Amino acid sequence: MPLAIVHSRGIDGLAAPAVAVEVHLAGGLPSVTLVGLPDTEVKEARDRVRAALQNSGFEFPGRRITINLAPADLPKESGRFDLPIALGILAASGQIPAPALAGHEFAGELSLSGELRPIRGSLAMALAAGRIGRSFVLPVASAREAALASKASVLAAGSLLEVCAHLTGQGRLAECVVGDERGDDxxxxxxxxxxxxxxxxxxxxxxxxxxxxxxxxxxxxxxxxxxxxxxxxxxxxxxxxxxxxxxxxxxxxxxxxxxxxxxxxxxxxxxxxxxxxxxxxxxxxxxxxxxxxxxxxxxxxxxxxxxxxxxxxxxxxxxxxxxxxxxxxxxxxxxxxxxxxxxxxxx
The missing domain is CATH 3.40.50.300 (P-loop containing nucleotide triphosphate hydrolases)
Structure with a gap:
């Protein structure tokens, strides 16, 4: 199926509205088009995702790729959409099963090697995701912070390969659990x-x-x-x-x-x-x-x-x-x- 939908979250003040990352593959000259009010950081995800997929051993489709970040009237900023964009491309091209994406939400910035880097606002996003009932996949550095939202199931991932192994059943991401942390006395x-x-x-x-x-x-x-x-x-x-x-x-x-x-x-x-x-x-x-x-x-x-x-x-x-x-x-x-x-x- 040349269409895949990946769930993620944006940041609007202290709120974290849901964002659907829709990826469609079509015939024509190879290109990547990103729509849905992305700012410069989000537009640069095209190059980061391409390098991360290739360095992780996946194939970057040589087709016309359209990526829509819905809702279209919500401005999108930062590199938090790198991971959902990469997973959407893999699912739309048949390299990972698309149905496995339905029960999760994803956020994370990708390095060129496919490693996941921390993001801002992970706690606010996890608080919102906990009300929906989906598991939230985040970089390891952000997962412990997000796990303070006790109603959310937070899965910690170190790289794109670990996330794909979890979705294909070849591995399992560890759930990050943090107790009633009180910080320093x-x-x-x-x-x-x-x-x-x-x-x-x-x-x-x-x-x-x-x-x-x-x-x-x-x-x-x-x-x-x-x-x-x-x-x-x-x-x-x-x-x-x-x-x-x-x-x-x-x-x-x-x-x-x-x-x-x-x-x-x-x-x-x-x-x-x-x-x-x-x-x-x-x-x-x-x-x-x-x-x-x-x-x-x-x-x-x-x-x-x-x-x-x-x-x-x-x-x-x-x-x-x-x-x-x-x-x-x-x-x-x-x-x-x-x-x-x-x-x-x-x-």
Whole structure:
């Protein structure tokens, strides 16, 4: 059958809408046409997939290949579609059985040798896939992160050959299972006991942690303002699983999540030259900013008088609502932004 459909997922803000990768082989001069609003990274998949298939011992069909990423009105970005495109070509050309693809979703970037490389946003995609009931095949480096979504069955693969062996019954991918990870204990946060003196400032820090209050530290250089601020996350109450997953999913979108830091309150300290888009999020493809990366944690703005006034004004609505809605000409996205603001300044 010259048509194959492979299930995958895109990224739209914190959501992970389903994407069907449709591959059709037809007669005519050999060519590869990629449609469905792909960006430059996705278009470059044609060359990566060709080399990965040939170096893995498969035949790249010398036919007219049309690849459609549906729905057509959803912009597609990053190299996450390399693996589903490669599998679609193999299934459409009869090199692997097409029915075996139905119960899985796939995402992963391919190297020219056929090895799988990690991708951003794997946790957000696994959370969405778990509601559908399909197994999610991901690169090994992304699978443990995605396995935190306990409702999803996550299979870890190291290469295109391993995925094909699983689909043809010649091998089996191991299911990645991660327990109720708690990351580092609270004792591994910077300890408030290390601060000598500053009784009044430490008392203010404890009150701010108890009531989720914003805090302004003012004092001469070297008095310990930054040291005090960095110890606030260790005073905050532990995160529940839902909050920890939401915080981890945002960090995963930025490629900054570490499994050892799961359930730990993030601490973000952007430089005072940060732009409004860097702080609240933005870009032609909306990405989370520092306020979202600090979700369920602390945002520390040192030397706050040096920040641009428009940057600080942009914090008003997120501080009130706990969310940030980013609107651009072609894209809109909403990210969580429940953070505790701590600022410091010199007199």
């Amino acid at each position: 609270a004792g591994d946060y910077p300890d408030l006991a290390e601060v000598r003196g500053q009784v009044q400032a430490k008392r203010a820090l404890e009150i701010a942690a108890a009531g989720a209050h914003s805090l302004l530290l003012a004092g001469p250089p070297g008095t310990g303002k930054s040291m005090l601020a960095s110890r606030l996350p260790g005073l905050l109450p532990p995160m529940n699983l839902a909050a920890a997953l939401e915080s981890a999913a945002v960090l995963s979108l930025a490629g900054q999540f570490e499994l050892a830091a799961f359930r730990r309150h993030p601490f973000r300290a952007p430089h005072h030259t940060a732009s409004s888009a860097a702080l609240v999020g933005g870009g032609s493809v909306p990405r989370p900013g520092e306020i979202s990366l600090a979700h369920k944690g602390v945002l520390f703005l040192d030397e706050i008088p040096e920040f641009d006034r428009r940057v600080l004004e942009a914090l008003r609505e997120p501080l009130d609502s706990g969310r940030i809605h980013i609107s651009r000409a072609a894209r809109q996205a909403e990210f969580p932004a429940e953070f505790q603001l701590v600022a410091a300044m010199n007199p």
